[in-house]
Amino acid sequence: MTSMSKLFGLATAMLMLAGASSALAAGDATKGAGVFQSQCAMCHGVTPGANGIGPSLAGIYGKPAASMAAGYEYSAALKGAKLVWDDASLDKFLAAPQSYVPGTKMPYAGLPDAGDRADVIAYLATLTGK
């Protein structure tokens, strides 16, 4: 590996860490866990493979939408949206799922409070896919 490629790899890793930590910095994962329990847990699991009415959300943060929950039948709308679950897309989706992705299987009024959304996103960022 050349020094240039090492430098590129280091920069990429730092950017990824910075991206992951942006949600953690913006929101409170502990508070997010509470919001998740009251709003999301009835349909979504948080460990790999724990699909319920909705897919498991383990490891989705930073990954392409509709890609992580093996065995779950995602909607054609979400698969076709070509989203990556980052802070911005999760924020829009959690605010009004059906408006952001018409045809999604998630009938939910949304989280109107930006702080609640940031907290939930921070919590989702703590969930690993392994």
Place this chain on the structure above:
Amino acid sequence: MARVSITRLPWTVVALALTGYLADTNAAHAIPAFAAQTGEPCSACHIGFPQLTPYGREFKLEGYVAGGMFPDFKNLALMSQIGFTHVQNKVPGGLAPNYPSNNAWSVQQTSIFYGGALDAKIGLGAFIQATYNGIGHSFSWDNTDIRLARLTTFLKKPLFYGFTFNNNPGVTDLWNTPPAWGYPFLPDSLGAGPPAAVQLASLGGKVMGLGAYGAMNITLSDLLYAEANVYQSLPNNLGHTLGVGYNPISGAIPYGRLAWQHSWANNSFELGAIGLQDNPIPSGVSHDPADHMTDLGVDSQLQFISSTYALSLQAAYVHEWQHLSATYAAGNSSNLNDSLDTITLTASYLLHQKYGITETYSNIVGSSDALAYSGSANGKPNTSSFTTEIDYYPWNNGGPKIMPWANAKFFVEAIIFPTFSGRSSNYDGAGASANANNTLFTGIWLAF
């Protein structure tokens, strides 16, 4: 011909056996049209059928569009209810025209549905049902709810609001306490029923109306729901075209609904009120004098759902004020003003999405009116019943490979009447006892 005689019993057995064979299958879908659209098992939306889960309520609020975009053949579904009826005392003349006096198989109703999105981007979706009545040998429109739902914010709170065209006060409801989706979950058209019902339980299909609703999450755990509809009776020609005949009601029929729901995890508690006012024309002739009816009710639902079981408790009470000016003037009631009270208490338990039991107590109490209730020796409609329903759902957690969207319910239902038409014994003045109407109804509800 929909009637299934005893001689056709072997075919029914074959059908049930085939159903049992198909039950040994794989991945789950359920309510056919909605399941096909969402890809979810029916247990996502229902605790048994027709009781709604939190997901089912959100799906309905949002206009039946989740998981869909535009109409698709998958949004069409068929349903049939096939059963065997036994009453404690045989009924001279038959359980219904062309039926034996007891112990009869019947295909009680067969329905075709459209369920799902019409245009998801604008929040337009529909539940449309048309039914062939195998007892009366007639075809008619059935529960219909076409709605446009939108999401916005109001006072910084999320608000679903929408508009509905529907044909049954209460068919739009999110809880299973109003009559449209409440008790009885499995009506037996060959069994006996009470001699009176409130207007809230009597207008299905005979009216059409427009309305608006709103559901606001005042907190993350509390939902306020309000709905207001205005109905009118179907015009003569349209009523006959749609198979329900002419049932004239003078003027507009206002309907209102308020409810509060508190949720925690998968559990919820609902408390609500419901009301309706109408002016039915007893002669059945347009522009003749009308009576004036006002219904006001309260209801509550408590629902616990875990990964292994679901428990729901429901209570509904409706009081009806009856100003019978037209009926009284025609000499068909003894009083100018009567009243009717109904109370229904239901408890349901579903284990592993397969084994269900539902117990319901129903009581109807009304004014003493010898002319209005001429079949009662004491002139009262009072009828109480206990209904026990035991169900087996083979496909709630896994439909057959060849029809993964199919759903079925095998049921045994027993209805016991402590009082009927005013009394427990000699209610008709000719020696009949209330328990003569006790009914056993068993069969299969099949949807695909």
